[in-house]
Amino acid sequence: MNGASAASAVNGYTRTAVALHWVVALIVFGSFPxxxxxxxxxxxxxxxxxxxxxKWAGVTVFMLALVRLAWRTAHPAPPPAAGVPAWQRRAASxxxxxxYLLLLVIPLTGWLMSSAKGFQTVYFGIVPLPDxxxxxxxxxxxxxxxxxxxxxxxxxxxxxHMGAALKHHLVDRDETLARMLPFLRKRAESP
Amino acid sequence: xxxxxxAAAVAALVLPATAQAAEYNRVLADRSQIGFxxxxxxxxxxxxxGRFAAQVSFDPARPDAGRAQIEVDLASIDTGSQEADDEVxxxxxxxxxxxxxxxxxxSGLRALGEGRYEIAGRMTLKGRTRxxxxxxxxxxxxxxxxxxxxxxxxxxxxxxxxxxxxxVDTVADEVxxxxxxxxxxxxx
Numbered sequence: 001m002n003g004a005s006a007a008s009a010v011n012g013y014t015r016t017a018v019a020l021h022w023v024v025a026l027i028v029f030g031s032f033p034x035x036x037x038x039x040x041x042x043x044x045x046x047x048x049x050x051x052x053x054x055k056w057a058g059v060t061v062f063m064l065a066l067v068r069l070a071w072r073t074a075h076p077a078p079p080p081a082a083g084v085p086a087w088q089r090r091a092a093s094x095x096x097x098x099x100y101l102l103l104l105v106i107p108l109t110g111w112l113m114s115s116a117k118g119f120q121t122v123y124f125g126i127v128p129l130p131d132x133x134x135x136x137x138x139x140x141x142x143x144x145x146x147x148x149x150x151x152x153x154x155x156x157x158x159x160x161h162m163g164a165a166l167k168h169h170l171v172d173r174d175e176t177l178a179r180m181l182p183f184l185r186k187r188a189e190s191p
Numbered sequence: 192x193x194x195x196x197x198a199a200a201v202a203a204l205v206l207p208a209t210a211q212a213a214e215y216n217r218v219l220a221d222r223s224q225i226g227f228x229x230x231x232x233x234x235x236x237x238x239x240x241g242r243f244a245a246q247v248s249f250d251p252a253r254p255d256a257g258r259a260q261i262e263v264d265l266a267s268i269d270t271g272s273q274e275a276d277d278e279v280x281x282x283x284x285x286x287x288x289x290x291x292x293x294x295x296x297x298s299g300l301r302a303l304g305e306g307r308y309e310i311a312g313r314m315t316l317k318g319r320t321r322x323x324x325x326x327x328x329x330x331x332x333x334x335x336x337x338x339x340x341x342x343x344x345x346x347x348x349x350x351x352x353x354x355x356x357x358x359v360d361t362v363a364d365e366v367x368x369x370x371x372x373x374x375x376x377x378x379x
Contacts, residue, residue, distance in 0.1 A: 043278045045361035052232035118236070118271040125233025135271070 012179040014075050020068045021180060024061055024103065028158070031057035032151060055114065055121050059129070062107035065100060081174035088164075095161055102154045109147040116140035215336050216248035217377030222337070225263060225370045229346075230363035241267035245372055249300075249336070251329075254308065257300035259372075263293040283354045290317045306330065308338075316349045335375040343367050 013021070031054050038050040080089050114121045115131040117140035122128045133139060168176035169184070178185035226239035242264040249257040266287045270276050280287045297312035306329045314323050327340040345364045346352050352362055 043274045045355050045358050048231050048361050052234070119231075120234050120236075122232070122234045128234075 012078055012175075012182075014071075017068070017071055017075060017077075018180055018182065020064060020071065024064050024068065027057050027061050027064075028103075028154070031061070032155060035151065051119075052122075052125065055110065056124055058107035058110045059121065059123050061103055065103035069100060078179060081168065081172070081176050083172075083174075092164065095157055095164070099154070099157055099161065102150060102157070106147065106150050106154060109143055109150060113140055113143035113147055116143055214248055214250040215374035215376050216246075217335075217375040218245045218247055219335065219373040219375055220245075222332070222373035223371055225261075225368070227369065228367040230365070232361060236271060238268060238270040240264065241269055243267075247338075247372055247374055249329075249338075249374060251336075254300050254302045257297070257308075259295070259297040259300075259310065259312070261295045261372075265291060265293055283356050284352055286317060293317075295323070310340075317351065319349055321348070332373055335373060337371055337373040339369075339371045341367060341369050 012018075034050060034054050034057070038047060038054060041047040041050070080092060084092075111121050111129060112133055115133040116136050118135040120128060120131050165177045165180070168174050169178070175185070223243075223245065224239060225243055226237060228235050228237050230236070240263050243261060244264075245259065245261045247257075247259040247261075249259075265285045266280055268276060268279055268285070270279055279285055282289075293314065293316040295312050295314045297310050299311045301309045301311070303309055303326075308327050308329060310325045310327055312323055312325070313320055323342070323344075325340050325342050327338045330337050330339060343365050346362075346366050347357060347359070347364050351366075356362060
């Protein structure tokens with residue numbers, strides 16, 4: 001038991017890093033389709049609720065992304081599995097950098113868009129975030145386009161990220177995915 | 192002596208009026224505003240009415256004689272987004288087809304001191320009429336004056352936002368109304 005946890009500290013991510021990864025993944029997987037769905041709804045109390053929930057989710061993702069970066073600084077990520085070619089290492093780290101960047105920038109563009117559209121963001125209906133931009137319809141529409149485009153970029157990168165993880169697990173049969181999904185490792189170790 | 196008295200009497204009647212620049216009764220539409228702040232999911236959202244007609248007369252020397260009548264064109268509402276503008280004109284909200292205007296008619300003005308007044312009057316909105324007492328503040332505005340006031344009304348008491356919108360967790364019942372009416376000393 002001691003040996004296993006010591007090994008995972010060297011080869012794997014900390015439990016906190018794994019938990020943060022999946023919490024952020026879950027929120028992103030919820031708020032992305034939510035965003036696509038809510039924008040075309042006719043105005044209703046339901047729509048106002050969804051918009052608020054989407055904004056709260058975005059603020060949460062932003063803060064958790066900062067926590068993840070801080071945690072990662074103190075607890076560096078494990079090195080790539082042995083035998084991964086250099087171009088794949090570079091591709092992986094570029095994808096990770098971009099993913100982190102988008103987890104920060106996308107909520108920011110949403111926040112700025114809200115300000116420009118004249119609807120302040122109030123976290124959980126309690127904590128008002130300052131309006132960083134004055135109300136400006138053209139600017140709001142432009143930011144909406146930026147927000148939407150960056151989300152498509154994020155979705156594309158997430159597909160690449162997931163595809164690479166699955167490839168490691170199913171084709172290379174290495175530890176890469178199991179480091180983020182500890183139950184896979186237990187299954188692999190038990191027989 | 193008689194003539195002198197007569198002259199004094201005339202002066203007494205005329206002078207205060209001219210010295211006080213008489214009555215403020217010309218509404219300066221471009222410097223007047225009627226707006227509101229609603230709360231949606233805890234978020235304060237500002238809006239305003241683009242068109243309203245106001246007849247106001249106010250003489251600082253005789254505040255009791257002041258009167259005001261304001262008629263707001265509800266279809267001129269600006270909530271900050273087109274879809275909300277369309278929504279609030281519909282039946283569940285103002286139902287502007289059936290009730291195109293909101294009207295306030297004063298019944299009395301009471302000086303409270305230090306430039307503060309209370310206007311009593313009746314407001315008619317969406318077929319409902321109620322007595323209101325509105326606190327207002329009088330301020331000097333260039334050569335004219337302006338009345339400013341803020342008051343709260345409960346939208347559900349007026350049937351504003353019915354059906355699914357009656358849910359006050361989404362749109363709060365309390366709506367803050369803010370108004371500013373600028374007046375110039377006018378042609379009598």
